[in-house]
Amino acid sequence: MKITLNVNGEDFPLDVEPRRILADVLRDDCRLTGTHLGCEHGVCGACSVLVDGETVRACLMFAVQCDGKVVRTVEGLAGPDGEPSALQKAFSAERALQCGFCTAGFLMVATGELEADPTIAGDQERIKDIVRSNLCRCTGYEPIRRAITRAAQEQQEATT
Incomplete structure (x- = not known):
C-alpha cells in the first residue's frame, strides 16, 4: 500500500506491506533507529512513539494505520538547532x-x-x-x- 507518514515534520511517501508494523517501517524505511523493539508484545514500551499526539506502542500498530498522521519519534524531541529537549x-x-x-x-x-x-x-x-x-x-x-x-x-x- 502506498502511504505517507509525517515523521518529525518530514513527509515519507512509502510503499509498505499492510502487515508491517510501524516500528519496523520507522527503523528500516525511514532510517530512524531510536525506536527500539524489545518484547514486540506491547509490554516493555521501548517502541513508544507519539501518533497525532497520543502515545502508542509502535510494535502493535501497523504502519498503514498511520497513513496521513503525524508521528513523532525520539529523534524529533530535540529543537531545530539540535539542542536536547x-x-x-x-x-x-x-x-x-x-x-x-x-x-x-x-x-x-x-x-x-x-x-x-x-x-x-x-x-x-x-x-x-x-x-x-x-x-x-x-x-x-x-x-x-x-x-x-x-x-x-x-x-x-x-x-x-
Whole structure:
C-alpha cells in the first residue's frame, strides 16, 4: 500500500506491506533507529512513539494505520538547532539512563504526558504511573521518576 507518514515534520511517501508494523517501517524505511523493539508484545514500551499526539506502542500498530498522521519519534524531541529537549536534559542530569535501550520509550511516554498536561509536576502518583508503563532493567526507575518530575517542574516554572 502506498502511504505517507509525517515523521518529525518530514513527509515519507512509502510503499509498505499492510502487515508491517510501524516500528519496523520507522527503523528500516525511514532510517530512524531510536525506536527500539524489545518484547514486540506491547509490554516493555521501548517502541513508544507519539501518533497525532497520543502515545502508542509502535510494535502493535501497523504502519498503514498511520497513513496521513503525524508521528513523532525520539529523534524529533530535540529543537531545530539540535539542542536536547528539557526532558532529555533532565534525563541526563538525573542519570536516568544506563544502557539506553529503554530510554527512547520513556522519553516519548513522558513527552506525551507532559504535552497533554504540563501541570503534572506535583502529582507524584501520576508520574509513578508514567514510569510504571515501561520496563527498564538497569536504572531502578527512581532516576527516571526524578527526571520526569524535574522536567515537569521546569516546564511549569517556564509557563508561570
